[in-house]
Amino acid sequence: xxxxxxxxxxxxxxxxxxxxxxxxxxxxxxxxxxxxxxxxxxxxxxxxxxxxxxxxxxxxxxxxxxxxxxxxxxxxxxxxxxxxxxxxxxxxxxxxxxxxxxxxxxxxxxxxxxxxxxxxxxxxxxxxxxxxxxxxxxxxxxxxxxxxxxxxxxxxxxxxxxxxxxxxxxxxxxxxxxxxxxxxxxxxxxxxxxxxxxxxxxxxxxxxxxxxxxxxxxxxxxxxxxxxxxxxxxxxxxxxxxxxxxxxxxxxxxxxxxxxxxxxxxxxxxxxxxxxxxxxxxxxxxxxxxxxxxxxxxxxxxxxxxxxxxxxxxxxxxxxxxxxxxxxxxxxxxxxxxxxxxxxxxxxxxxxxxxxxxxxxxxxxxxxxxxxxxxxxxxxxxxxxxxxxxxxxx
Amino acid sequence: xxxxxxxxxxxxxxxxxxxxxxxxxxxxxxxxxxxxxxxxxxxxxxxxxxxxxxxxxxxxxxxxxxxxxxxxxxxxxxxxxxxxxxxxxxxxxxxxxxxxxxxxxxxxxxxxxxxxxxxxxxxxxxxxxxxxxxxxxxxxxx
Numbered sequence: 001x002x003x004x005x006x007x008x009x010x011x012x013x014x015x016x017x018x019x020x021x022x023x024x025x026x027x028x029x030x031x032x033x034x035x036x037x038x039x040x041x042x043x044x045x046x047x048x049x050x051x052x053x054x055x056x057x058x059x060x061x062x063x064x065x066x067x068x069x070x071x072x073x074x075x076x077x078x079x080x081x082x083x084x085x086x087x088x089x090x091x092x093x094x095x096x097x098x099x100x101x102x103x104x105x106x107x108x109x110x111x112x113x114x115x116x117x118x119x120x121x122x123x124x125x126x127x128x129x130x131x132x133x134x135x136x137x138x139x140x141x142x143x144x145x146x147x148x149x150x151x152x153x154x155x156x157x158x159x160x161x162x163x164x165x166x167x168x169x170x171x172x173x174x175x176x177x178x179x180x181x182x183x184x185x186x187x188x189x190x191x192x193x194x195x196x197x198x199x200x201x202x203x204x205x206x207x208x209x210x211x212x213x214x215x216x217x218x219x220x221x222x223x224x225x226x227x228x229x230x231x232x233x234x235x236x237x238x239x240x241x242x243x244x245x246x247x248x249x250x251x252x253x254x255x256x257x258x259x260x261x262x263x264x265x266x267x268x269x270x271x272x273x274x275x276x277x278x279x280x281x282x283x284x285x286x287x288x289x290x291x292x293x294x295x296x297x298x299x300x301x302x303x304x305x306x307x308x309x310x311x312x313x314x315x316x317x318x319x320x321x322x323x324x325x326x327x328x329x330x331x332x333x334x335x336x337x338x339x340x341x342x343x344x345x346x347x348x349x350x351x352x353x354x355x356x357x358x359x360x361x362x363x364x365x366x367x368x369x370x371x372x373x374x375x376x377x378x379x380x381x382x383x384x385x386x387x388x389x390x391x392x393x394x
Numbered sequence: 395x396x397x398x399x400x401x402x403x404x405x406x407x408x409x410x411x412x413x414x415x416x417x418x419x420x421x422x423x424x425x426x427x428x429x430x431x432x433x434x435x436x437x438x439x440x441x442x443x444x445x446x447x448x449x450x451x452x453x454x455x456x457x458x459x460x461x462x463x464x465x466x467x468x469x470x471x472x473x474x475x476x477x478x479x480x481x482x483x484x485x486x487x488x489x490x491x492x493x494x495x496x497x498x499x500x501x502x503x504x505x506x507x508x509x510x511x512x513x514x515x516x517x518x519x520x521x522x523x524x525x526x527x528x529x530x531x532x533x534x535x536x
Contacts (some may be wrong), residue, residue, distance in 0.1 A: 025430075093440045127472040127473065129472060129473070130472070130473065130474065131404055131473065133404075134402070134404060134405060135404055135405050135406075135407050136404035136405065136407060137406075137407035137409075138407075138408050138409075139438065140404070141406035141407055141408070141409075141412060142406070142412075142437075142497070142498055143439045143498050144404040144406075145401075145403045145404055145405070145406055145486050145522070145528055146403075146498050146500050146528075147401075147468055147473065147475075147476040147479070147482060147484055147500065148484050148498055149468070149470075149472060149473045149476070152470070153466045153468060153484060155487050156466035156490055157464035157465060157466050157485075158464060159466075159482070160464050160465050160511060161463060161464035161486075161511055162517060164510065164511035164512070167512060201497045206469065207467070207469040207481075208469060209467070209468050209469065209470060210466055210467035210468075210469065210481075212466075213468075249488055256436075256438060256440045256444060257438065258438035259437070259496055260486060260496065260498060261463060261464040261486035261496055261498075262496060263464070
């Protein structure tokens, strides 16, 4: 087990409004989320001495303008002018989960005391994925000419492989979309709060990239979320009940650029991250009371459930049936609505919900008697990280 | 059948790793990067062998027969260049001679509904301009 098990905790969390279009600069969303997380902790901005983020804009063919389409650490430093700042970092390989892990490491090293991590996501005007120009250079020379336009198709190819190899059909995925939308109705910060989804809506929706229909894809939004991380002893003195970090992991496998569709690569990415997390925390999938698994595209949940060890390969679409992933089910899943419900803010919202469920702060969507709360914060192969938060720091 | 006649495909830009692949395609030959230490074929080209980390890599011809490893049917018309072909099948092919090396393509000459995992396909060549010829796939007779 990990020597630093339960020595770091998530304290406050914060959100900006998630809107469909970019009415105000993204920096304003990030600021709102960061201030919210600090206030939720009962801290003042002057107490914050660590900053971390992953600022990528996942849309292609759009300019990255700091403060407008991304919010870097430099941008946040310039806005906040924190008097106590002692540490900051921006990660590249593991999306926002990597920023949370780096903040954890910095707190353990004693180089900061209260770190804020945010993820801000821009929704550009026009087509989200748009290979600019008439040429396909770099990795896209082997995919762009064939009309592989973006991650949707990239994820879809592995999904057909999974479906047909396992003799399954996409109909069963309706359960995931409908159940998560039901959960969304308990999350007032979510984009689809107040908008229900039926099985009929799912089956009637337009196809985007088969097997993905519209409701298999998270909706691009403009918004930000943030968390405050601190050491366990400090977290106990703050306002919210802490969610203790029992263990984390990151994917240890990556695909060569331009190679798409390999199902085994998804599985290796997820299992390598989960293995570290189970070993460090001392838990197994059977111990988990509630799970958040990244769902930018619905099929990521399949790869997550299987590669993390919640069910066997080929069984995930059967596993999610019969009420198992409902709030009172055997494994309540994406209880905040997932990205399919909140809109595309990548994995920090999954981490927030994992922490809220562990600390008993999830309101009307709180799962009963949670101690072990699992998070798979990104698509297993792309940028996968995994976490376990617990209520009892034993 | 998908109408490709009005599609303007983005033109591949060869680089020092990939030039031999495109040079061969121009001759209507399929050549993939092969590790001279362990014999593994890989695609797309990479700096080292993905099996044994050797840097001794050369391009060698492979036969253009294989199976559909995975596919997707594109319905979304976000990329206007491909709008006239929608719905169309983008496929990932595993060649008989190069297991593990995954090649992207379109399924040409058949309805997009014919794209299924495990179907046999063979390479054909689509000339884009005087410099670039694109390997593509159609269903194979066997």
